[in-house]
Amino acid sequence: MSAGEGVAAGAVDAEVGAAVDAAVARAVASGTGSTSRADRAAWLEALAAALEEHRGELIAIAHRETHLSETRLDGEVTRTAAQLRFFAGVAREGSYLEATLDSPDPSTTPPRPDLRRMLRPIGAVAVFTASNFPFAFSVLGNDTASALAAGCAVVVKAHPGHPELSRRTAELAVAALAGAGAPDGVITLVEGVEAGVALVQHPSIAAVGFTGSARGGRALFDLACARPAPIPFYGELGSINPVVITEAAAKDRAAELAAGLVGSFTRDGGQYCTKPGLVFVPAGTGFEDALAALVADAPAQRLLTQGMSGAFARGADAFARRDDVDVIGTVRELSDGVDVTAPSAPVAILVDAQHFVASSEDFLAECFGPLTVVVRYVDEAELNAAIGELEGSLTATIQHAPDEDVAALTTALSGVAGRVVFNGWPTGVAIAWAQHHGGSWPATTASVHTSVGATAIRRFLTPVAYQDAPASALPLELRDGNPLGIPRRVDGALRA
Template sequence: MGGAAGAAVAGGAAGVDAAARAAASSGIESASREERAAWLEALAAALEADRGELVAIAHRETHLSETRLDGEVTRTAAQLRFFAGVAREGSYLEATLDSPDPTTIPPRPDLRRMLRPLGPVAVFTASNFPFAFSVLGNDTASALAAGCAVVVKAHPGHPELSRRTAGLAVAALASAGAPDGILSLVEGVEAGVALVQHPSIAAVGFTGSVRGGRALFDLACARRAPIPFYGELGSINPVVVTPAAAQERAADLAAGLVGSFTRDGGQYCTKPGLVFAPSDSGFVDALASVLADAPAQRLLTDGMSGAFADGASAFAGRDDVEVIGTVRASDTDVEVAEASSPVVIVVEAATFLASREDFLAECFGPLTVVVGYADSAELSAAVGVLEGSLTATIQHAGDEDVAPLTDALSRIAGRVVFNGWPTGVAIAWAQHHGGSWPSTTASVHTSVGASAIRRFLTPIAYQDAPQSVLPAELQDGNPLRIPRRENGALGA
């Protein structure tokens, strides 16, 4: 291995041990925020410089279009630069100072508190975003910004791309003067299990299935010293179309929905997989008309194609639903490898409520379930059984009172969208990409946006400490000029 602990480590416990130990001894936590920001910017530049070859590899391995992948490289570089800015700005540290006050009961000493790096982080990459949630994706960027070394577990859906990205990252970090060990790659199921259990790993970031995430989550909790497991798992992202909205713009809503749930083969964690629309409003007819022209697409892997076909067939085999679109069975390897066609399953609210577990199960791919409701009572009952999701969407007319609906959906979703579609997650300080189980394992955190860095930090308070031992961010006079709260007042 060379450079920053090597571009890749062979699978297995021995390889994981080497990578985790190198991460633990890297010393990244002692680097300044400016140094870490510069390393992130170097990674962004390296990614963009190798854009053409990376996109070609990703296209070959994932079947996603080169246009989509090229845009994802741009997004990934933007994420790296975004977290460079977060590190430089410094408010994420939550630096807080309280002066001594002998008049309080009990007397208050000199207290200074901030967040510090948690330690080496294991990052499990996603299949559906081979750049933005992969080797140099959001989890890696936020962990490095926080001052944590990262050991990446490559996704088997794009192994060559993972190795190539890790290689260019290691070289870029070495050229930028980063210490050895702050980024490395491991591969294989055995390596993933060993990584979560390794004593040097302090936290895990994961994007993937509920089943896989739950298994690793349980391993993280079962350790002698349990560690945080930040998993983004399954989400159906409900949409509510109000009667007024359906009457006002049914055709436009149908076009928007089809565009959203079929985008890149419906392989988005924010795909709208469940839609509540008023029965007999014309919305389903409009949807059928638009869906007739929607293209089929080959999914990321043959396994995903087969799982999608099985899931769609299970829905279509019911005698209490209407099927719009073509459901392709997965009887042979040839069929599994073919493109998957978009499917809409239409069901009435009473049937949905009677078989809620079936209809609330995520079907990864271009499928959505439309639930027809007769009145506000049926809609309220249906919304009341929803589980946690990353997003919820309300399509309404401009003058409608949607406050009660907003309140209900806010209880189960991390982001509520109004008169838009949830696919597409902006990189911003105010962004939240999370939700309660099963969408994530830690509903108070996000995996996109500035506060994603908070997952990989832990508080430390100093009481009556001499100036010589305090971090510069907590010293008198605020020498680094970061945002701080002093005696209750925010300032810089």
């Protein structure tokens, strides 16, 4: 998603290890897994209220640390509070538990006992925060909200791009949780690369949620898999988010589509996981001329960190030095070094489809920041060949004409993306029950899961089946009479 920190296995400083041990011990001792759904919903609502109460203070810190506009950050606080309240509703509603009851039936082979199954909290989890969403994917972001709703205590690994904001948000969260009657240790904060490594390797951490770079995420994923007892690692990593503009759409509204693309790939400096980084456009439709004029007028923006600014400059320069591309925009010269505090200007790289296919690995490398690659195709055969080179992405977009048959395109793009957008732009991810924010590698490490939407809670749950259990041993959600009134499947039939 965003440029991340390098990580490596190895010995951890004793002081760092002690701090991680203490944080994890508090999380485990909190007993969060045995709390009620109603109580956890109230905690989430208290966290949302605390964010909103301290909105001005937090925005000021975030603006200073990330260079994002106060308007953007204000909207992100609103979104983050909405996410917390959304997961409060998910917890109260209860269908996420997948409560399922099968009555005993001695006539089956083998005879069926009384079976009752539901999802239970997986245990204390680690959450690695993102740089580009200092609220919505940070200390109180989607991962934390869904984990708390599931009944998991959370140890948050702060992002170094906004340390002061992370600390202050965590302080407010701890106070809000205490005021809402939550036990100590529901949320704790650790900082630093070593702490992150120790957290993933800690034997009492049961799962990890991560949003960041493919390089950093892969390193942590490997650590999670290499543990004596491997654990789930839910990483949201890099994504190109391809867009296909059909010939009919380009002929009908080339200027409008160019404006939409520029608005999307330059939004907040192109620092979105859903930025359209690859666009397939039919040649000779006037789209390129419209794009060139708009890119020239698009503002430059200082990126989140100096490391990201340098990486963007190097990535743009590597594209611009190729002899098979045309460049729209200004690419910074690297001969005298890069001013990592200077704003980064938008860049579009134009390449013919046959050259894209010949060097697809190069063109599919994510360049985090305001850059997009535009692939010109001359016919359907060239387009199909180019689409065949795509890797996993969070999104794919089809810009088409009214009543145009795009079923074949939809099938092709559904195989590489977790969300397919029609006649829109992928930046912006709605908070909803039907949302899916995921995709196959390298977009995520677990394509069946999402980090946005109600089913994000599923990452932090594990199923348990109870066979012929006495009523007193059963969770209330599985007892006869459905005392908590949650949706359940009984003998194969859904019942509210």
